[in-house]
Amino acid sequence: MSTTTVQTSSAATEDGPAPAAPGKVRGRGERGLGASLASHGILIAGSVVALFPIAWLVFLSLGPDKDDYLHPGGIWKKMTFDNYSFVLNHTSFFDWLKSSLIVSLGTTVLGVMVAATTGYAVSRMRFPGYRKFMWVLLVTQMFPVAVLMVPMYQILGDLGLIDSYLGLVLVYCSTAVPYCAWLLKGYFDTIPFEIDEAGRVDGLSPFGTFARLILPLAKPGLAVAAFYSFITAFGEVAFATTFMLDDQKYTLAVGLQTFISEHDAQRNLMAATAVLIAVPVSAFFYLVQKNLVTGLTAGGTKG
Numbered sequence: 001m002s003t004t005t006v007q008t009s010s011a012a013t014e015d016g017p018a019p020a021a022p023g024k025v026r027g028r029g030e031r032g033l034g035a036s037l038a039s040h041g042i043l044i045a046g047s048v049v050a051l052f053p054i055a056w057l058v059f060l061s062l063g064p065d066k067d068d069y070l071h072p073g074g075i076w077k078k079m080t081f082d083n084y085s086f087v088l089n090h091t092s093f094f095d096w097l098k099s100s101l102i103v104s105l106g107t108t109v110l111g112v113m114v115a116a117t118t119g120y121a122v123s124r125m126r127f128p129g130y131r132k133f134m135w136v137l138l139v140t141q142m143f144p145v146a147v148l149m150v151p152m153y154q155i156l157g158d159l160g161l162i163d164s165y166l167g168l169v170l171v172y173c174s175t176a177v178p179y180c181a182w183l184l185k186g187y188f189d190t191i192p193f194e195i196d197e198a199g200r201v202d203g204l205s206p207f208g209t210f211a212r213l214i215l216p217l218a219k220p221g222l223a224v225a226a227f228y229s230f231i232t233a234f235g236e237v238a239f240a241t242t243f244m245l246d247d248q249k250y251t252l253a254v255g256l257q258t259f260i261s262e263h264d265a266q267r268n269l270m271a272a273t274a275v276l277i278a279v280p281v282s283a284f285f286y287l288v289q290k291n292l293v294t295g296l297t298a299g300g301t302k303g
Contacts (some may be wrong), residue, residue: 054278061271069267083272093273095248096255099165100234101280103251106169107233111176112225116218118177119184120210124196134185137178145238156243163245171243172233180225187221188214223288230284252277 063075161167199209
């Protein structure tokens, strides 16, 4: 009897501990059912909060009358796309769209190019006052639009750039470049300096190293900077209203205001135009969205 007991204990020792009682054991980091349901519930609620204004705007745009927003329940019985047809065929929507795309894409290309070279220079080169230079860029973001309006108007007037696309692009770049330079400087800091040294060993100039080696690695950061620059220019109203005098050069954000007068407000047409305005932004977001998350998080780990 004792021999059998010893052999059983020995076998259990050699084969490992005896199996535990049947039942599911939760691993490290694995959430329970209650925590999973709670997190999904919070995400669903957040999604509803974020999407509701958009869905409501689309719903109001289907009402044929300008006062339908006061009685939204009646829209269900008379939904129509006449508002979209009117905006596309009887307004200057396509002129506004052309102006917005010219200004937004111009701001994106010029702003990202200047911000990328600035961020790379501060990240890699140690010239006198390079730290103060970045702080000066940050200080420029502290002035409100109302303070900047008059001096900018005076400068553009002296340069003959009032009511011109180039003047508006330069104004928007003054807003987009400082932020994008800080963003890209943080992203360039995460790229090993050994890559620059390898480029110099291969005979590349500093600009060649920047263009051929660093920029391809910085695509996520560039995507974030491009998206920010595009949004900044696409939805801005104050500068565009002040500096663009020709109604054929209005941007979409300014053209949207033409549906409101002192005694009337065509809110149904405004809603339809707002939905149409969101289409180019959504398309641009789709093009860069693969790199947005990486670009937003990578530069925050090293300053």
